[in-house]
Amino acid sequence: MKRKISFLLNGSPVAMEVDPSRRAVDVLREDLGLTGTKEGCGSGECGACSILVDDVVKLSCIMTAAQLEGRKIVTIEGVGQDGELHPVQRSFVERGAIQCGFCTPGMVIAAVGFLKENPDPTREEIRAGMSGNICRCTGYEKIIDAVEDAAAKIRGGGSGG
Amino acid sequence: MRKGAGHFLDGPRLDAFSKVTGQERYAADEYSEEFFWAGAKRALVPHARLLAVHTSRAAAHPGVVRVLTSRDIGGSNRLGIVRNHQPVLVDEVIRHAGDPVALVVARSREALSEALELVTFDHEPLPGVFDPEEALKDSAPRIHEDNGEGNLMRAVRVRRGDPDGAFRDCDVVAEGVFETSRQEHAYLETEAGWARVDEGGVLVVVASTQTPYRDRKEIAAALGLDMNSVRVIAPYLGGAFGGKDGITVQCLLGLAALNTGGVPVKMWWDRRESFLAGMKRLPARMHYRLGAKKDGTFQALSCRLYYDSGPYAGLTGEIMAMGAEHAGSAYRIPNVNIEGYCVYTNNALGGPFRGFGVPQSTAGMELIVGMAAEKLGMDPLEVRRINALKAGDRNCMGVELKYSAGFYDCVDRLVEHPLWKGREAWKASAPPWKKRGLGVGCMAHAIGYPALIPDDANARVELTENGTVRVYSSVPDMGQGNAGTYLRIAGEVLNQDPATMEVVQPDTDHGLPSGTSSASRTTYTFGNAVIEAAGGLKGAILRAGARSLGVEGIDSVELIPGAVRARGSARQVALRDVAALIDAGDRSCKGYFRTPYDESTLSIMYLGAHVLFSFGAHLARIEVDTLTGRIDVVDYVAVTDAGRVLNRSVYDQQVQGSIAQGIGWALMEDYVMKDGRHETGDMATYIVPTSLDVPDMVSAAVESDETTGPFGMKGIGEVVISGCLPAIANAFHDACGVRITRFPLTPERVLSVLAGQGEKA
Amino acid sequence: MVDVRVPSSLDEVFRLLREEPSARLFAGGTDVMVRSFPDTLRRGPFLCLERVEELRGVNESATEVRIGAATRLSELIASPLVADRFPLLREAARHIGAPAVRNMGTLGGNVCTASPAGDTLPPLYILDADVELRSLTGQRRMPISAFITGPGLTQLEEGEVLCAVVIGKAQGFNFHHFEKVGQRKAMAISIASLAFAARTGGDGTVVKARCAFGSVAPTVFTSRVLDDTFSGKTLDRDVLERAAAIIREGVDPISDIRASMEYRRQVAANLIMRLEGAGKDR
The missing domain is CATH 3.30.365.10 (Aldehyde oxidase/xanthine dehydrogenase, molybdopterin binding domain)
Known part of the structure; x- marks a missing residue:
């Protein structure tokens, strides 16, 4: 049983026939080839599959394809504009917040969503804001540094905030 | 030392761009127009004789391509690095719950999951054994009939000097038994790969693996292929920490790909399968005795270490040997009796995990050093300084340190650290219901393989x-x-x-x-x-x-x-x-x-000993909540001698990541098994630290010049993790005046001990 | 393959339910979808309530605040009305999961899952919240304590939808406290939780107090005797120790992979001690 769904994906309209119970993460990775969104646990516990749904961070591994209908979806491939890195991405690179990189797309999405809600966070607020994204490599410190740095960049009038 | 001008060593990571944009293609990211999914039917029983596998119902599923059993394997059907005895697909005996009994190849993931439920098998349950010391008893069920020494996988015994006599002459003897948990790597990218037979008949395996060259040999032998007709490609891994040091998906994938007529096959374990079938840090039970003179000098060490191998050898014997080699950590101890035992059980697969057996024995040593310092009435850092190994000294194995050894300086930095100097005032200002303490954990970690294996x-x-x-x-x-x-x-x-x-x-x-x-x-x-x-x-x-x-x-x-x-x-x-x-x-x-090695160490122990080491000394400041038993690591200082720092950011990544994993192992990480069953099954029950559970950390480098190292460096990947558990456990004792000897230090254990009710399970 | 429908109005929900009475309802998916996905979905079809307009948002009447069942936890936390009237509920919601989970999970979901570890439940018991249920044939309203009948069990009937949680405005508390014990500081499932609200005088004397515990009994643990212990007293150690004894006696926890029964019992009683000296000058 397939149903037609339409949504806005990284700024472009998408219309597709899909099994409505298919997981959103599989739709993105397998049907649409956007493998930047990762799956780490399949049960909403690690944040690797984070995407923005109408500007809100959600977990695509516990979301069905049917729920994508009509939404504005942003995946890691849609963060940053015109080939320019988003300030969050720049800060992740500059502050050494990336090791194996498998949590990174979800981390970046989570940080982008968090900074939209809280553009001037304290370090403790950043820790809380990123607490749903497991990183097994970095010990988080450089990730927190990066989000702190990105907040400053965005407040300072960087692009893409 | 070859000194670099330093123009190009520092700077951001060169893989950061592709990773931060989601473009990097991991093994898990391989897809193509047409491909099949492969998946294993897992035994879910810890020990049994396999009588028959029934595949016909699964094979009849319209989405199924092939259902394969051990009979479809042309080669030895055996994996192994030192001992080849782990079946790719079980043919006789199931030895742990994660053993695979059949392999299904299907056109979709949905079909795969349905077909796996249609595969059934007959088995005759065998009594299992789940505790290494129990497994060593004559009456214990045998896991490998052909193993000459019952369930003993390997033993290492090293005796130096006259430990018995030396203990008699000691003013102070500290004694303890410590148990560390089974730690799961929990890398974000679960085991994944992609395989196909190419036009030239070569089996190409793309896998999330730390060991492509060794994999190629194992795949060829197990599946009956010429090594030259197997190619292994290892893209960037989404984390590994030792858990992908060897075969995970590779042979199953290879077997599947040999049966699809050239169509590529994908295998990607979900988190449950990763937990069920993946390797874990070996749990250890360690009996420690340390004797010292009144002046604080260590005279004698005696320890017996039991490591739980799980059902197959893998690298577990080498892990235990490495643990035994480091049993005396970074101290001068003239008389030692070190015994290490690695024992088969029907628990989860044991395997490498950052530290390779050293975090366990270092925990034992640093805890006993803490207890000895207390008995001596000496400052814990002073005791460590007195006994610290320096270049030219001999370590507990009797190996002379001919290379860089900045351990003393590491300890010295802590002595001078403001957090250490201000400790009494900080402890005294604990808020209501909190107790505060500081603890020290030190370590050494060898670089490279032991002497017998060319590194x-x-x-x-x-x-x-x-x-x-x-x-x-x-x-x-x-x-x-x-x-x-x-x-x-x-x-x-x-x-x-x-x-x-x-x-x-x-x-x-x-x-x-x-x-x-x-x-x-x-x-x-x-x-x-x-x-x-x-x-x-x-x-x-x-x-x-x-x-x-x-x-x-x-x-x-x-x-x-x-x-x-x-x-x-x-x-x-x-x-x-x-x-x-x-x-x-x-x-x-x-x-x-x-890498430098010394053949004369071959007589000391199995595979010989190492000669080159990194070192470190850690300080943890913790707060214990006396109402809930929760421990917060408030501050953490890690001083490391890993030679010259080539790239500060990449160096600190290893330090900080190790500390987070070490804090997890100390406080919360415990892969729970009961009678061979996996009680832990997902990321909701295997608890790893989040960003709120790890403090900001101080990383300081004692940059000894390692003349043999590239631009003066030594390895930094593993040394750091060993200090965390003992630093935190020693801090707990400092805060509360009692010791916990079983880990992790869960709130439940803490509260039970604080209530004077002992350590519950 | 299983159907998942995402209706946008209650009418549509009831129409779909008439066609498919066995359809399973969910909103955020953070409970229903977390189990291994294919297995969950084989037990469909599903109705996703996240877009049902009548179920969303926080509204007030003269006497009550109505929180739509499909209001996401993050929206609840951001609601000025909730922050102003029911800070205890807000505080508890902040302890659930992590931001993405709170962006998906809803108040109605937390109530209908009826887990002993549902973190919004203890405050809802203290606040004497009602649930509003609707079906094609009618509407009913009942106290949350009557609605939840056991672990994972509620009075929700087939064809019935939880539409809102309704809380009276006049609570009369000037002090609140929430503490959750989990295995870590985020993404944690409660081992025990304490919600406490009180009306105190300036000297800290308790006029009235309400206590509720999560994860230490099949449903939220409350006790009239316990609440009465505080009346007319300040929160000093004697009073709290007496309360702790009542808690230790009264709770009925289980052992599971997260904690033993003994620990849950002990920590529940201990949590009350945190209140020592609290409630003054508020």
Whole structure:
């Protein structure tokens, strides 16, 4: 049983026939080839599959394809504009917040969503804001540094905030 | 030491761009127009004789391509590194719940999951054994009938001096039994791979693996293939930490791909399967005794270490041996009796995990040192300073430290640290219901393989016909950034901007065998080989450049980014033009390096001992909530001697990541099994630290010059993790005046001990 | 393959329910979808309530605040009305999961899952919240304590939808406290939780107090005797120790992979001690 769904994906309209119970993460990775969104646990516990749904961070591994209908979806491939890195991405690179990189797309999405809600966070607020994204490599410190740095960049009038 | 100018060693990671944009393609990201999914039917019983596997119902599923059992395997159907006895698919005996009994290849993931439920098997349950000390009893069920020593997988016994006599003469003897937990790697990318048989009949396996060259041999032997008809490719890994040091999906994938008529096959374990079938840090029970004189000098150490191997040897014997080798940590102890036992059980697979057996024995040693300091009435850092190994000393194995050894300086830095100096005031100002304490944990960690196994590497650095530099990495990058570091090292030697260079990830078709991504060796060993290879290439480029510029000798030219320039002039020739002057074969240079070793250590212990070590000393400040038993690590200071720091950011990544994993192991990580059943099953029950559970950390480097290391460095990947558990546990004792000897230090254990009710399970 | 429908109005929900009475309802998916996905979905079809307009948002009448069942936890936390009137509920919601989970999970979901570890439940018991249920044939309203009948069990009937949680405005508390014990500081499932609200005088004397515990009994643990212990007293150690004894006696926890029964019992009683000296000058 397939149903037609339409949504806005990284700024472009998408219309597709899909099994409505298919997981959103599989739709993105397998049907649409956007493998930047990762799956780490399949049960909403690690944040690797984070995407923005109408500007809100959600977990695509516990979301069905049917729920994508009509939404504005942003995946890691849609963060940053015109080939320019988003300030969050720049800060992740500059502050050494990336090791194996498998949590990174979800981390970046989570940080982008968090900074939209809280553009001037304290370090403790950043820790809380990123607490749903497991990183097994970095010990988080450089990730927190990066989000702190990105907040400053965005407040300072960087692009893409 | 070869000193670098330092232009190109520092800077952001070169793999960061592709990773931060989601473009990096991991093994889990392989897809194509047409491909099949493969998946294993897991036994879910810990010990049984397999009588029959029923595949017909699954085979009849319309979405199923093939259902394969051990009978479909043409080779030995056995995996192993030291002992070949782990079946790819079980043919006789199921030895742990994660053992695979059948392999299903299906057209979709949904069909795969349905078909796996349709596979059934008959089995005769066998009594299991789940505790290593129980497993050593004569009455225990045997896990491998052909193992000569019951369930004993391997033993290591080292005796030096006269420990019995020395203990009699000691003023103080501390004694304790400690137990550490089964730690799960919980890398974000679960085991994944992709395989196909190519047009030439070669089985190509793309896998998330630390060990492509060793995998190729194992795949070939197990599946009955010629090694030359197997190719293994290792892209960037989404984390590994030792858990992908060996076969996970590779052989199952290979078997599947041999049966699909050329259609590629994908295998990606979900988190449950990863937990069920993946390797874990070996749980250990350690009996420790340490004797000292009143002046604080250690005189004698006696310990018995039991490591739970799980059902198959894998690398567990070597892990235990490494633990035993480090049982005396970084101290001078003239009389020792160290016994290590690695024992088969029907628990989860044991395997490498950052530290390779050392975190366990270091925990035992540092806890007993803490207890001895208390009995001596001495400052814990002072006791460590008195006994600290220095260059020229002999460690507990009797191996003389001939290489850099900055351990004393590490401890010394802590003595001077403001958090240590201000400890009494800080403790005294604890808020209501909180107790505060500080603890120390120190460690040593050997670099590379033990003496018997050559720790060597073959690097290849090439000037492409376009005039760019390409480095062939043979050691996978599991996240530590070694691939980028190789570029930086080559860039440093060749004076080229690494951003203009290219690294080729390990591929058994392109590179040369260089060992594994493990053992704190990836940058040390392969980096040295890169220096030699790049040096060779530099000579070839300079010679051709000199000829092209019409000057005499290579001393009259120099490499500058993108070109060769005549010294003292503006005349230069682009590398692209230089490349055209060099024979294709000469544009590719090899470098070889073997880590220092000492053959005389072969008589000391199994595989011989190591000679080169990194060191560290840690300080943890913790707060214990007396109402809930929760421990907060409030501050953490790690001082490390891993030689020269080539790239501060990449170095601190290893330090900080290790501390987070160490805090997790100390406080919350415990993969729970009961009678061979996996009680832990997902990320909601296997608890790893979040960003709120780890403090900001201080990382300080004692940069001893390691003359054998690339630009003076030693391995940093593993040493740090060993200090965390004992630092936190010693801090707990400092805060509360009681000791916990079973780990992790869960709130429940803490509260029980604080209530005087002992340590509950 | 299983159908998942995402209706946008209650009418549509009831129409779909008439067609498919066995359809399973969910909103955020953070409970229903977390189990291994294919297995969950084989037990469909599903009705996703996240877009049902009548179920969303926080509204007030003269006497009550109505929180739509499909109001996401993050929206609840951001609601000025909730922050102003029911800070205890807000505080508890902040302890659930992590931001993405709170962006998906809803108040109605937390109530209908009826887990002993549902973190919004203890405050809802203290606040005497009602649930509003609707079906094609009618509407009913009942106290949350009557609605939840056991672990994972509620009075929700087939064809019935939880539409809102309704809380009276006049609570009369000037002090609140929430503490959750989990295995870590985020993404944690409660081992025990304490919600406490009180009306105190300036000297800290308790006029009235309400206590509720999560994860230490099949449903939220409350006790009239316990609440009465505080009346007319300040929160000093004697009073709290008496309360702790009542808690230790009264709770009925289980052992599971997260904690033992003994620990849950002990820590529940201990949590009340945190209140020592609290409630003054508020």
